[in-house]
Each structure stands twice: as structure tokens, then as C-alpha cells.
Amino acid sequence: MKEQTFTSSANIFRDVVIFAIDEANAVGLDSEEINKLKLIVEEVVTNIYKHAYRYQAQDFNVSCSTDNDGFCLIFRDNGQAFDPLKHAQLDLNPGIEGRPIGGLGIHLVRNISKRQSYERVGEANIFKVWL
Amino acid sequence: MSTQYLTVSIYEKRYIDSGIVIEFEELLKDAVENEKNVALNLSDLTFISSAGLRVIMGLGKVLNAKEGKVYLCNVPPHIKKIFEIAGFTAIFTFLNDVSEI
Numbered sequence: 265m266k267e268q269t270f271t272s273s274a275n276i277f278r279d280v281v282i283f284a285i286d287e288a289n290a291v292g293l294d295s296e297e298i299n300k301l302k303l304i305v306e307e308v309v310t311n312i313y314k315h316a317y318r319y320q321a322q323d324f325n326v327s328c329s330t331d332n333d334g335f336c337l338i339f340r341d342n343g344q345a346f347d348p349l350k351h352a353q354l355d356l357n358p359g360i361e362g363r364p365i366g367g368l369g370i371h372l373v374r375n376i377s378k379r380q381s382y383e384r385v386g387e388a389n390i391f392k393v394w395l
Numbered sequence: 396m397s398t399q400y401l402t403v404s405i406y407e408k409r410y411i412d413s414g415i416v417i418e419f420e421e422l423l424k425d426a427v428e429n430e431k432n433v434a435l436n437l438s439d440l441t442f443i444s445s446a447g448l449r450v451i452m453g454l455g456k457v458l459n460a461k462e463g464k465v466y467l468c469n470v471p472p473h474i475k476k477i478f479e480i481a482g483f484t485a486i487f488t489f490l491n492d493v494s495e496i
Contacts, residue, residue: 302442306412365452
């Protein structure tokens with residue numbers, strides 16, 4: 265399992281994408297899965313910066329592993345407790361005037377990945393996404 | 396207020412992520428303020444995240460309030476999938492080409 269530490273910022277997701285793609289290529293993920301990975305990394309890392317670290321520059325770790333459920337991205341930060349999966353599923357029924365502007369990021373992550381899990385361990389948020 | 400269709404093409408960046416979303420908003424600023432109907436030519440788009448989707452949703456809401464519309468044109472298949480998952484296919488008009496308007 266490869267792990268790397270990053271410092272949160274508005275655009276750090278691009279560095280995390282490069283790291284994760286390297287790992288995904290090493291295990292032979294196809295281009296469709298790589299596209300999903302890019303989207304998942306941006307959404308999750310942006311959430312860490314905005315919600316867990318409240319726009320502060322703080323370290324977080326990303327690791328990649330492969331298990332029976334597939335390729336797994338593991339995000340670990342030490343910010344405010346933030347469980348993205350606590351948010352209700354987005355209601356896609358209303359017309360455009362009733363649609364919320366927010367909530368799309370986690371909605372996408374939920375719907376393009378096989379599985380997600382969140383746990384708070386001590387002072388850490390650990391969010392896992394399986395492709 | 397113009398009744399013309401403004402066509403905005405995403406030529407240069409080819410992706411809309413949270414790093415360039417302010418540029419994308421800037422690109423649409425005139426359209427938001429002055430137009431009723433806007434066609435976005437997305438033929439060259441290779442990637443869009445929720446940041447880009449939020450801008451398009453915001454544009455759609457503003458134009459809808461003016462009884463106008465956003466047309467999403469020439470959307471590549473893998474980008475169309477993201478729009479489908481986000482529920483955009485139910486609230487925006489997708490066209491194979493801008494000329495279909």
C-alpha cells in the first residue's frame with residue numbers, strides 16, 4: 265500500500281490525482297475507472313479542505329490499496345469531524361427552481377464508486393472509496 | 396434583453412474543475428447578466444467536477460427565472476454520464492449540435 269502526505273489547499277487535489285493515477289496505472293485500471301478516480305479525488309480532497317480543515321493548510325494522507333472489493337482510495341485527515349455520508353441523498357425530482365446548488369460532489373462520489381465508508385478514529389476522519 | 400442564443404465554447408481548458416471554476420464563471424458572466432437563452436458547446440470537454448456542475452446549475456436557475464434556457468450541446472458520452480448522474484438530463488436540454496436550436 266502506497267501512502268503520501270499532502271498539505272490542504274484549494275488546488276492540491278491535482279497533486280493527489282497524479283499520485284492516485286500512478287497507483288491506479290500500476291494495478292491496471294482502465295481509462296473509465298481513471299476518469300472516476302479523478303472526479304472522486306477532487307470531490308473528497310476539496311471536502312477535506314473546506315469542511316474538515318475549514319480552508320486551513322493542514323496535512324492529510326492518501327493511500328491506495330487493492331482488496332476483494334477492488335481498488336480503494338483511503339483519505340485520512342485530522343480536521344473537524346466530517347462524515348460526507350451523513351448528508352441525505354440528493355433529491356433529483358424537483359425542477360430546476362427547486363434543485364439545490366450544493367451537495368453534488370458527494371452525490372457523484374456515491375454514484376460512481378462501488379462502495380464508500382467513513383469512520384472517526386480518535387482525532388482522524390478516515391474516508392474510503394472503492395472503485 | 397437579447398433573444399439571441401449566445402454560444403459559449405469551452406475551447407482552451409477542456410476541463411472544468413474547482414481550480415478553474417472562477418474562470419468558467421467569468422466566461423458566463425455576460426450571459427448571466429444579459430441573455431435569456433444560452434447554448435454551451437461542450438464538444439472539447441474532457442472532465443467536469445461538481446464545481447463546474449454548480450456553475451451550470453446556477454446559470455440554469457438565473458435563465459429559468461427569465462423564462463430562458465440553457466442548451467448543452469455536443470456533450471461527449473463520458474461527460475453526458477456525469478450529467479445523467481447529477482440529474483441534469485431531466486432539467487436541461489441536450490442537443491447533438493448547436494445548429495439544432
